[in-house]
Amino acid sequence: MARLFPDYEPVGVVPAALLPLTPDLAIDEPTLRRHIGDIAATEGISSILVGGVAQEGYALSADEHARIIDIMADEVGDRVPLMHGIVAESGADAAAKARDADRAGASCLLVFPPAQFARGSQARPEMVIAHYQAIAAATDLPLLVFQYEMSTGQGHSLETLVKLVETVPSVRAIKDRCNHPVMHEQTIRTMQSMKRPVHVLTTHSAWLLSSLVLGCNGMLSGAGSVFAADHVALWNAVQRGDLTAARAISDRLHDLNVCFYGSPIVDMFTRMKEALVLQGRFPSAAVRPPWLPVSADERDAIRAALDKAGLLGRRNMKNGKDNRP
DSSP states (O other): OOOSOTTOOSOEEEEBOOOOBOTTSOBOHHHHHHHHHHHHTSTTBOOEEESSGGGTGGGOOHHHHHHHHHHHHHHHTTTSOEEEEEOOSSHHHHHHHHHHHHHTTOSEEEEOOOGGGGGTGGGOHHHHHHHHHHHHHHOOSOEEEEEOOGGGTOOOOHHHHHHHHHHOTTEEEEEEOOOOHHHHHHHHHHHHTSSSOOEEEEOOGGGHHHHHTTTOSEEEETTHHHHHHHHHHHHHHHHTTOHHHHHHHHHHHHHHHHHHHSSSGGGHHHHHHHHHHHTTSOSOOOOOTTOOOOOHHHHHHHHHHHHHTTOTTTTOEETTEEOOO
16 A cells, blocks of 8 residues: 655654444444544644554454554545554564554554563663564654653663664654653653654653653644544644643643543553543443453543533534533
């Protein structure tokens, strides 16, 4: 398949799509089409992340993963660049998925760290470099490094990131979730000052305004599935230096971000699905194991936070009538 956006750069506002499921845990294809179309219609986004962990990538079969990619590419692939998540546990598998993504029209690839990295890759940075080299040998698409917290064992030291960028030229951006403000700022300054500058996109959605003002080149967030337009407005306000407007947006979204990104963080995408149900955009918040539904109390807290943010009825109009829950 020919690349529709050959000059795409991984910068700006990138929402991460979620995956609607039916109550019996099958993929809800009609809702998925509406969901991806809704995100794509948001003026000001630069691309959409598809096929990542936000879409329960670890719980999908290869055939299911291919099917959801085909649906989303068919629905919006000629309108907005698609960033494909590469969720793989070996270099060979990652390379195969990268080739499939390239054939499916991906504009760039977000590489998730293998689980095995948690068992000592920080002492063996050559493991990290070899993983990306395997992917780069399979495609020349731009690659994004998903930087996890160092405490997970899957994060990379700044020295490793520098070596990776120097060794693998197709690495064009870092999706930073180090969750450490000092390290985050060091990463931004270092990556952007290299001989070949590399973009840093924040995924620190729990403290997004603080992160953006440090000079990130963009943001990538699952919460964009719920309020992409607000992320665009926040990004634009920071870019034009209007911190009063940016703070007002951040304040309005604060309680909702607390709900989404509270402990345990593993539930963040489940909470976002509940928000989409409450907005009337998903008929079900079903998730596949190992994820579990949220409690009734947590659902009530999400509803209250949506209402406070003015989002409970957004994009929830049918036949001219307000259908907010």
